[in-house]
């Protein structure tokens with residue numbers, strides 16, 4: 001059942017050691033945590049204590065071997081989802097899955113199975129993959145270009161959804177004593193498309209929330225089309241209120257042209273929150289956790305990331321959005337840079353200001369717990385976003401701090417629940433419509 005009162009939706013990332021690459025140096029725990037089941041259980045229990053809607057696990061089927069790298073995506077997200085939802089009640093699970101390196105039948109079957117076993121608590125975050133090296137783990141072909149990956153992703157989800165709807169026990173009629181079931185409650189899908197040929201039906205029936213909720217995070221033209229056709233939760237980089245409203249309008253309008261209910265789209269971008277006893281202290285933590293060490297370090301990283309000649313760089317001059325528009329043909333994710341372009345289109349900022357507005361490509365909020373709560377509520381209250389996917393710089397430390405200090409403020413302000421409602425699916429919690 002869809003809820004009537006609008007509520008702030010919050011997810012929290014539980015990738016090992018946290019979201020920011022250098023922040024592990026300042027976290028508690030050991031380096032063995034990354035493959036310790038108890039560690040993930042502890043993070044999920046913490047998230048449950050904070051009444052988060054879901055824990056979020058990003059994914060990249062690739063282990064980097066550079067000396068200064070850190071393994072950041074390890075346990076298969078759907079396997080983590082199975083284990084954790086069976087041990088922790090209520091909380092949903094967002095599992096990142098690839099539309100490029102999966103078959104629709106396999107993914108539909110595994111995801112629907114987890115959704116059933118968890119009582120309707122699964123969200124899949126569908127990515128098309130943007131890192132060329134990933135392709136080498138799956139064959140000799142290079143990573144397909146964006147104009148192939150996204151049409152393939154759209155057809156992939158068309159097939160997956162047909163499979164999810166291909167056996168619906170609600171269609172069962174009378175079953176005689178001689179029969180176990182009414183086989184007419186299932187049907188083949190006979191899909192023959194450009195990328196996939198799949199007969200079906202799926203051998204897993206419709207689950208408690210119809211099918212798992214679908215999230216996506218690409219922000220290029222192809223990503224927006226995927227969102228409009230299939231996305232229920234959008235996890236893209238939104239760095240300002242106007243950018244959130246523009247994204248929501250664009251995707252909802254386009255969803256309506258595809259015959260979808262525009263109310264079935266939620267904007268829940270990534271968020272990096274840095275909480276401290278004062279804003280000054282939060283600024284210093286930002287410099288440490290980002291690995292830049294100082295404000296000058298943040299500025300130097302900004303210049304280098306955007307190919308700006310340091311000799312030509314005035315960090316106090318207003319930035320021109322047009323200067324940052326990425327080449328739409330580049331293979332790397334466009335969404336990461338588009339977030340900055342949207343921010344600069346709507347606000348005149350200097351580089352010194354811009355480096356404090358975003359970290360790890362997500363919106364950055366820093367300050368005291370009150371200040372962080374205010375900034376979160378601000379863009380939710382005016383409808384720019386429906387919630388956030390918190391990406392803690394350090395795990396477990398920043399999840400713990402957020403749960404102890406910021407969640408009670410959100411609860412006291414009446415925008416966030418104090419407890420889970422029994423029997424809710426993740427679809428209910430997001431107020432998303434059930435599929436037919």
Ligand SMILES: Cc1cc2nc3c(=O)[nH]c(=O)nc-3n(C[C@H](O)[C@H](O)[C@H](O)COP(=O)(O)O)c2cc1C
Nearest residue numbers: 058059127128129130217218219220223333334335
């Ligand atoms: C906030 C955010 C989180 C993402 N998380 C992942 C991830 O965990 N794994 C992955 O392969 N891609 C991830 N992506 C990449 C996108 O889903 C998408 O494949 C990529 O951005 C390329 O598409 P684009 O050029 O349309 O942005 C993420 C993107 C964004 C904006």
